[in-house]
Amino acid sequence: MHITLRQLEVFCEVLKSSSTTQASQMLSLSQSAVSAALADLEGQLGVQLFDRVGKRLVINEYGRLLYPRAVALLEQTSEIEQLFREDQGALRLYASSTIGNYILPAMLAEYRREHPNLPLELSVGNSQDVINAVVDFRVDIGLIEGPCHMPELISQPWLEDVLVVFAAPESPLLREPATLASLATAPWILREKGSGTREIVDYLLLSHLPQFQMAMELGNSEAIKHAVRHGMGISCLSRRVIAEQLASGTLVEIPLPAPLTQLKRTLYRIHHRQKHLSTALERFLSYTPEA
Incomplete structure (x- = not known):
């Protein structure tokens, strides 16, 4: 079984309008595409989701069983899209103790005031701990108190x-x-x-x-x-x-x-050569701590 989000979206729209014609207009699809998606969904489930009453489609007990679950899946999908559209993935930082305890707190406070809902994880250890975590992809970026010469890492003055x-x-x-x-x-x-x-x-x-x-x-x-x-x-x-x-x-x-x-x-910032620096991470690094 390979139910698609498009099929569930078509199902929900047909339920709202009781018509494949109106559903096709709302979804900017052809009527035949809407009918095909609905037929495919019913074929995979092995049941009819609507009773055909003249030209109207009336939801039946199977459709009522599916509807809340389909809506929940579509809402979760929308939340995922919004999360990454705004680049709000969790930032994972690892800093050596001087940086983590005495430099980053002010940066974190300023960042949190402007972006209160963005998740951020900070670990603190010595520089070697930071380097090991970056090498193993356990964190997105490391902040250390000296240069790092490991070939798989990029080290930049900070x-x-x-x-x-x-x-x-x-x-x-x-x-x-x-x-x-x-x-x-x-x-x-x-x-x-x-x-x-x-x-x-x-x-x-x-x-x-x-x-x-x-x-x-x-x-x-x-x-x-x-x-x-x-x-x-x-x-x-x-x-x-x-x-x-x-x-x-x-x-x-x-x-x-x-x-x-x-x-x-x-002081240096390090990241793995194969690590993509997200917009959220670059935004955090743009904050300048006080001297």
């Missing part, structure tokens, strides 16, 4: 970010200008391996130190902020992550000596 070395207000490092030697002997509290922030800190900062003292590795930025605040060491995170603490004075930026100066990095 935002610029600044990293800050910071300490508790009472840290000895704040009593005099920091040097490479003093930074090397300070206890460092850093993100775990696999984190985009850790990769950039290793490359931009720690590679300039003759040695460095690892106090501990922690899996999220909030834990690092609290550990530094309690005098357990110094760290380096995005300025966006510690902006509130710097403003309140509970954490203090350590000015860096040459040749370190300002630590800048680029």
Whole structure:
């Protein structure tokens, strides 16, 4: 059995007008096409759906049984067409922790205010988690804190970010200008391996130190902020992550000596080469987060 939506549409229209002639006019089909579609539907079901009374078609018990189900199917089809006509499919994003926790919330709030009914799914993990999810097509797009060189993925610059070395207000490092030697002997509290922030800190900062003292590795930025605040060491995170603490004075930026100066990095968006970027996704990415 291969019942078509067109056959159900013809059936419903004939029921409303009691005539294949009027139904053909409403559907912009020939009368013969309407009659053929109705005959095919009745043939597949093995019953007559209408009683022929003169030139009129009067629905019978079989037609009444089919009608509500046919209407429900046609309404669901219309909903599907409308959903994709407006490109309202769910967006599936995966962001590294700094981006997901400190950059995307403002973007999501603005996006939700303007598009309150569009479904959106956000997962947060470290950069390697994001890359794996994009490779496996589990998400539409990933946002990470460093470039990705996997050949099956397209990596594009998204935002610029600044990293800050910071300490508790009472840290000895704040009593005099920091040097490479003093930074090397300070206890460092850093993100775990696999984190985009850790990769950039290793490359931009720690590679300039003759040695460095690892106090501990922690899996999220909030834990690092609290550990530094309690005098357990110094760290380096995005300025966006510690902006509130710097403003309140509970954490203090350590000015860096040459040749370190300002630590800048680029945040990237990644997607699979075979992934189509929908209009809804491009619309979301057009929102620019605050610096």
